[in-house]
Amino acid sequence: MDPFIFPAEDEITGEVIQDFIEQHQALLPRYQKLKDLYEGNHAILSQEDKPEYKPDNRLVVNFAKYITDTFNGYFIGIPVKVSHDDQNVNDVVDEFMTRNDMDDNQAELSKMASIYGHAYELLYQNEDSETCCTYNSPLDMFIVYDDTIAQKPLFAVRYRTTEDGIAGQVFTKDSEFRISGDKEGLTLTDQQPHYYGDVPVIEYIENEERQSVFEQVETLINAYDKALSEKANDVDYFADAYMKLLGVELDEQGLKYIRDNRILNLYGSEADKIIAEFMEKPNGDTTQENLLDRIERLIYQISMVANINDESFGNASGVALEFKLQPMKNLAAMKERKFVSGMNRRFKMVFNILGTQRKVQPDEWRNLNYSFTRNIPRNISDEADTAGKLSGIVSKETQLSVLSFVDNPKQELERIQKEEQVRMGTFPTIEDGDFITGGEGVVEVS
Structure with missing residues (x-):
């Protein structure tokens, strides 16, 4: 899906906004289809009914949700670590992240992006003039970029349809507007x-294509639902198979007796010529199983998301596991670069606000470090060995970052330094270990 483009030098009017809203509404069926796939409302549930005499199972195997949740658990199940070399800046960032419950915010952004191909984050000021942010789906929001080679954001629109027409907001680089009106025209x-x-x-x-993580396998998911449902129909058919009786005439009472009691008592001089057996359809079980296996393998192969429920995962060695996860690792690496680009824009604007409040320098966002950790089973012993071997080769902070259970290497270094100071007697303590002298990061005991 291509982004919306508008000439940078042209005026942004109600007519322009209305035109882009109409273009956005043309995309809503696609968004709704992807949302339905994730939520389990698959195409097979709305297909035409079969005749009453035929089994009509409609089974949904929600690969779309499995692919999305598995990939995002791998990509951002462990929250992103944001750090800065300056402790003051680090504290400001931590306060912003905590205030906005950023771990959850970023997890939802990532999930929405995987479902729809993209998602949005909105910055705003709360009642206490604090900078806040929240996530938003593309169902009611879009961005328009300028027509330069850089394709910088020109304006964004968030809107809803009301009984009176359209209502919402327009965000430009320096202002926010209210929009209202109907198909006769919008006003700002x-x-x-x-x-x-x-x-x-x-x-x-x-x-870059703004495609959902499961969009490439949509037809395979629908084919799997259909094949599995038809297999269930076959099971129902065989459980309800017709019986044929050749060479004997039964009245209605006799048929009722056989059906209710499930007993056949056929006799006569030519009883050996009587045929009594169930009618069977040709058995396609092997073909069906092969088809289901093939489709399932292709779903994971094309989506590049590993089937972690596969029995082979539990027995795989470290190297073998790396190879199995390599496609998903590549997918996560590409998404990480896109995610970092969005986070840079976020903190650039946040630091611009903080700069006006004299809390940080506006350009310090450039020196933020983002640490993404893939959420896979970890061998702590191996990590500790690796970290130990890095001693004297890299910085202590980099050495600590190898350990997956260390959330913030910089804070961990500070703890180590404080423990060393206590051990060396720099900070005398009372018997229970509390500090009794003041200092940065030291609690005084009264």
């Missing part, structure tokens, strides 16, 4: 300035 009112220095809506994309 209530201009409010903001100080983010850019459009306060950030787009997070799954990939």
